[in-house]
Each structure stands twice: as C-alpha cells, then as structure tokens.
Amino acid sequence: MPTSRYFDPCPPFPKDVPVLEIPQISFQQLQNGNHETTVSMFEACREYGFFLLDLIHSDEGATLLQDAEKMFELTTETFALGSETLEKHAYDPPRDLTGYKATGKLKTDDGKQDLMEMYGINQDDIVGNVSPRKNAEPIESRRNDIKQFILHSHTVIKTIQYRLDEQLGVSPGTLGSLNPLDETSDTSVRILRSHQQPAQQESSITLGGHTDFGTMTLLFNVLGGLQVLPAGRCAIVNVGDTTVEWTGGLLRSSLHRVIRAPGEQGSVPRQSVAYLVRARRNASMSRLKGGIIPPLGEGEQDETRSVRDWEAWRAMQIISGQLKPQTRGGNPILPKQRLE
Numbered sequence: 413m414p415t416s417r418y419f420d421p422c423p424p425f426p427k428d429v430p431v432l433e434i435p436q437i438s439f440q441q442l443q444n445g446n447h448e449t450t451v452s453m454f455e456a457c458r459e460y461g462f463f464l465l466d467l468i469h470s471d472e473g474a475t476l477l478q479d480a481e482k483m484f485e486l487t488t489e490t491f492a493l494g495s496e497t498l499e500k501h502a503y504d505p506p507r508d509l510t511g512y513k514a515t516g517k518l519k520t521d522d523g524k525q526d527l528m529e530m531y532g533i534n535q536d537d538i539v540g541n542v543s544p545r546k547n548a549e550p551i552e553s554r555r556n557d558i559k560q561f562i563l564h565s566h567t568v569i570k571t572i573q574y575r576l577d578e579q580l581g582v583s584p585g586t587l588g589s590l591n592p593l594d595e596t597s598d599t600s601v602r603i604l605r606s607h608q609q610p611a612q613q614e615s616s617i618t619l620g621g622h623t624d625f626g627t628m629t630l631l632f633n634v635l636g637g638l639q640v641l642p643a644g645r646c647a648i649v650n651v652g653d654t655t656v657e658w659t660g661g662l663l664r665s666s667l668h669r670v671i672r673a674p675g676e677q678g679s680v681p682r683q684s685v686a687y688l689v690r691a692r693r694n695a696s697m698s699r700l701k702g703g704i705i706p707p708l709g710e711g712e713q714d715e716t717r718s719v720r721d722w723e724a725w726r727a728m729q730i731i732s733g734q735l736k737p738q739t740r741g742g743n744p745i746l747p748k749q750r751l752e
C-alpha cells in the first residue's frame with residue numbers, strides 16, 4: 413500500500429487477472445458514525461471477512477499511511493541483514509512468535525514449503541508493557557516509528573470495533589476492551605518479504621492458506637499475490653478467528669494465502685506489513701452475550717481454553733499443516749435476534 417512513492421515504481425498488476433471486488437469502506441465515514449458505511453462494513457465482515465479501508469480523507473488515516481511507509485522502509489532494512497544474521501533472533505513457536513521466521517518453516521496447501529520471510533515485533537515490547545527485548549538492529553533504531561504505527565493502527569482498529577459493537581447490539585466498547593493497548597497480549601507488527609520468483613512459477617504458493625487467529629488484522633501491501641484482494645491507498649482489514657468465536661460465528665474469518673505476484677509484478681521482491689491484533693492474555697474465548705449474538709444452542713459448548721492456550725493450539729495446527737484451511741463464520745442472523 414502506503415503512498416504513491418511505493419506504488420509508482422511497481423510493475424503494473426496485469427489487466428487479465430481477475431480480482432475479488434471487496435467493499436471499500438471510508439475510514440472518515442466510520443469515524444463520523446455514518447450509518448450506511450457502518451452497515452456496509454458489518455456486511456463485509458459477515459460475507460467476506462475482509463474489506464478495504466480507505467484512509468485518505470481522514471487526518472488520522474493519512475497519518476497512518478505515512479507511518480506504514482516507514483514500516484516498509486523498516487522491512488527493507490531488516491531483511492537486508494540476511495537470514496544468517498536474522499537467525500540470531502529466530503522465533504520460537506508456538507509460545508513466542510516474536511522474531512525471525514526464515515522461509516520454508518511452514519507447510520503450504522500443496523505440501524511444499526513456504527517462500528515467505530517474516531519478522532514479528534511484539535507490541536508489549538514496543539509500548540512498554542514488558543521490559544525491552546533485544547531485536548534486530550533496524551527494529552531497535554526505529555522503536556519510535558514502530559510505536560507510532562502501533563498507536564495509530566490501534567486507534568483505527570478501535571473505531572472499527574466500536575462500529576461492530578453497534579451492529580452486534582452489544583455495549584459500546586465491548587470488542588475494544590478485549591484487546592486494549594496497555595495489557596499484555598500476543599499482538600504484533602509483522603513485516604514480510606518474499607523474493608522475486610521466476611515466471612514459470614506463476615502459481616507457486618508463497619504463504620499457505622490460513623485464517624488469522626487474533627481479533628482483527630490491518631494489512632498493508634503493494635504488490636498483488638494475496639488471493640483475496642487488490643491493493644490501493646487503502647489498508648486491508650480482516651476479521652480473525654477470535655472474533656468469530658466471540659460472535660458465535662456471525663462474523664467471518666476468511667481463508668487467504670499469498671502466491672507469486674502476478675505477471676511482471678512477480679519479478680520484484682514483495683513486502684507487506686501487518687498489524688495483527690490479539691486479545692489480552694487473560695480474556696475469555698467464550699461467546700459474548702447480548703444483541704444479535706446467538707446464545708449457545710443445544711449441544712454447543714463454550715470454548716473454555718484461555719486466549720493463550722487457544723492461540724498456541726491454533727498456531728501449532730497451522731505450522732504443522734494439520735489444520736485444513738477453512739473459512740469460518742458468516743452464519744445467518746437468527747430472525748429472533750435481529751435488532752429493530
């Protein structure tokens with residue numbers, strides 16, 4: 413994504429590759445509480461589990477685009493260190509996803525290995541909820557830039573969650589209170605990079621099919637390849653599995669994956685930046701009560717695992733390729749639950 417400085421030098425997205433038309437939602441209108449925009453966003457979260465967030469006409473949105481651009485610079489600087497140096501900061505799944513993940517650690521849908529390098533930066537570390545960790549040098553020198561990106565991304569997510577609360581009919585602030593900035597969680601900024609790939613590998617899978625398992629994700633990318641959507645001056649927002657659990661399946665988390673960017677775009681490296689929001693560690697995974705959220709039906713049981721244990725279980729499933737990728741949620745709203 414971020415500004416045209418990043419889009420202009422990019423090879424064009426081919427005209428003959430079909431793109432999914434997912435709704436584009438104006439952040440400014442969400443901030444203003446525009447009803448029509450709010451309903452469109454809610455419907456997008458139910459139908460696709462994804463939407464594009466147009467950040468342009470809002471001051472806060474424009475600031476976030478600038479922050480995201482700095483995160484792209486950070487991505488370039490970090491991966492320029494090379495995998496040997498970055499391995500000193502290797503991640504340790506499933507307990508700790510902070511740090512570097514080299515290519516080939518994850519199984520893709522076709523049984524091969526992924527082609528994506530990632531580095532997870534822990535929110536608690538950057539905002540000061542825990543004592544500082546030792547990260548790769550470019551991350552250490554850009555602590556303040558990362559903090560600004562987190563603070564502004566978090567404000568955007570909070571606004572989205574506030575509008576979702578309204579549509580779900582639960583008390584204002586319910587969803588946001590489950591992923592506050594000042595409590596420990598596994599929320600992270602993830603920077604990602606894949607190398608250019610030969611044209612013969614047109615359909616090679618860079619990152620296998622998955623759903624994000626936190627509450628919501630804010631994603632910035634420039635090149636195509638994410639099989640779900642195009643890019644623009646927008647961020648991509650997607651609903652995570654935790655929100656599906658809380659809403660009894662009303663909202664959807666959609667399966668997505670990354671393949672080689674199409675056409676000429678595949679001939680340059682592909683970078684992306686994601687703000688992956690997770691619930692606070694001591695939050696419950698149980699279904700929320702109230703509004704249009706369906707109560708537990710006969711034979712249905714509440715999820716009793718803690719957020720931490722549930723996330724660790726899900727991360728291990730994904731890493732080992734056990735979890736057959738599946739889109740979750742998007743269930744019909746029961747007539748008797750509908751808000752007037």
Ligand SMILES: O=C(O)CCC(=O)C(=O)O
Nearest residue numbers: 604624633638670684686
């Ligand atoms: O690189 C992308 O566009 C998507 C990355 C992604 O889905 C993830 O990090 O969960």
Ligand SMILES: [Fe+2]
Nearest residue numbers: 622623624668
């Ligand atoms: Fe994802």
